[in-house]
C-alpha cells in the first residue's frame with residue numbers, strides 16, 4: 628500500500644474511536660469516558676516514530692483534554708460541530724497534505740474528513756457509510772484497541788514498527 632508510507636498525521640475522533648462511544652454523566656452533568664491503555668501506548672509509539680496525532684471531536688469534555696495531555700497529544704480540537712474546517716486547520720498548522728494524513732472516525736460527522744484524507748480508517752463499530760468509505764476497518768471496536776491496531780498497521784507499512792519493538796526486546800536482554 629503505497630499511500631501509507633507518506634502518512635505523517637493521524638487524526639482521531641473521540642467517541643466511538645478512542646472510547647466505545649458511551650458517555651457517563653454524573654448528577655452534576657460531569658462527563659466520564661473510558662480510554663484504553665493499549666490505544667494510549669499506540670499513540671505514544673506513533674509520536675515516537677516522528678509522526679503527529681491530532682484529536683478532533685464534536686463534543687466538549689475536560690476528560691479529553693486530560694487524556695490528550697497524558698499522551699502528549701498537543702493538537703486537540705473540541706466542539707467541532709463541522710469537522711472539515713477543524714481538519715483543514717490542523718493540516719495547515721502542521722503544513723501537511725491530505726495524502727500525508729490518516730483519519731479514524733466512526734460516524735457520519737467524520738465522513739467529510741475520511742473522504743478527503745489519504746488513508747481513511749474505521750473501527751469495527753463504525754456505521755455502514757463510514758465502513759464503506761474506509762481503506763482499513765480494524766478488527767477491534769472503538770475503546771477496545773482499535774486505535775492501537777490502526778497505529779500498528781501504519782507503522783508496519785512504513786517499516787517503523789520493528790524499531791518500536793527493538794527497544795523492548797533489547798531491554799529484556801539486559
Ligand SMILES: [Mg+2]
Nearest residue numbers: 640642643733
Ligand atoms: Mg465518534
